[in-house]
Amino acid sequence: MEIVIQQTAEDIASVVADSIEQLVRSHAAPILGLATGSSPLPVYRELVRRHAEDGLSFARTRAFLLDEYVGLPQGHPESYREVIRREFTGLVDIADDHVQSPDGFSSDVATAGTRYDAAIAAAGGVDIQLLGIGTDGHIAFNEPGSSLASRTRLKTLTEQTRDDNARFFDSVDDVPYHVLTQGLGTILEARHLVLVATGANKADAVAAMVEGPVSAFCPGSVLQLHPHATVLLDEAAASGLKLAEYYRYSYNHKPAWQGL
Numbered sequence: 001m002e003i004v005i006q007q008t009a010e011d012i013a014s015v016v017a018d019s020i021e022q023l024v025r026s027h028a029a030p031i032l033g034l035a036t037g038s039s040p041l042p043v044y045r046e047l048v049r050r051h052a053e054d055g056l057s058f059a060r061t062r063a064f065l066l067d068e069y070v071g072l073p074q075g076h077p078e079s080y081r082e083v084i085r086r087e088f089t090g091l092v093d094i095a096d097d098h099v100q101s102p103d104g105f106s107s108d109v110a111t112a113g114t115r116y117d118a119a120i121a122a123a124g125g126v127d128i129q130l131l132g133i134g135t136d137g138h139i140a141f142n143e144p145g146s147s148l149a150s151r152t153r154l155k156t157l158t159e160q161t162r163d164d165n166a167r168f169f170d171s172v173d174d175v176p177y178h179v180l181t182q183g184l185g186t187i188l189e190a191r192h193l194v195l196v197a198t199g200a201n202k203a204d205a206v207a208a209m210v211e212g213p214v215s216a217f218c219p220g221s222v223l224q225l226h227p228h229a230t231v232l233l234d235e236a237a238a239s240g241l242k243l244a245e246y247y248r249y250s251y252n253h254k255p256a257w258q259g260l
């Protein structure tokens with residue numbers, strides 16, 4: 001796992017956008033894994049800017065979302081399908097039918113996960129998977145206790161996550177209890193994992209993910225098992241890391257050709 005500490009969320013966005021741009025320009029059929037939440041928003045803003053100003057095209061790109069609420073009506077503004085359309089895919093030239101999400105609107109949520117994993121595999125797998133982390137250490141919607149080998153499936157949100165996400169709804173009572181989420185095993189199959197965390201409220205979860213034991217108790221810690229995982233942090237999110245100085249030193253001495 002590589003830890004990259006930057007001053008601001010915009011600095012992080014620029015580094016991540018470089019990596020995505022390199023993939024999208026060089027690959028015949030790039031596959032992006034997209035995350036919702038506020039952490040990746042500066043990355044999306046930077047990609048939209050590069051699309052508008054530098055001609056960065058996503059016409060050959062396909063995208064898979066990490067997760068989706070279950071029980072919201074189709075087209076609900078806070079469904080992750082709508083959020084990603086509003087924040088990113090609707091603002092660039094990626095075809096709408098090239099963006100897929102777990103079908104939280106399905107009458108058959110029990111099998112929706114299996115169908116979603118099959119769709120990702122049929123597309124050839126995800127090249128770059130963007131991730132955030134919840135204050136309880138969850139990635140996508142894999143709450144503490146999620147199997148490290150889990151596949152896309154129905155999960156129940158913790159009260160902490162429902163409280164954290166209440167800011168997007170009129171009240172916490174409107175936050176669904178259930179979600180469909182890529183499993184930790186599904187996420188591990190992406191070729192490059194890129195996790196972004198900013199702010200002091202993420203410092204404990206980041207420390208547990210990076211320097212704690214690999215444990216279902218902190219689902220983000222599963223990144224320690226991936227051969228190519230990059231964690232991008234601002235100073236506040238990195239403030240609980242014991243080896244922060246080493247991570248800075250290592251990144252500063254990285255060969256220029258290596259990229260993320």
Ligand SMILES: N[C@@H]1[C@@H](O)[C@H](O)[C@@H](COP(=O)(O)O)O[C@@H]1O
Pocket residue numbers: 035036037038039040066067131132133134135138139140141161165
């Ligand atoms: N399902 C999403 C996660 O993918 C995201 O990482 C997390 C943190 O969100 P934020 O970046 O807004 O803190 O929120 C939600 O629970």
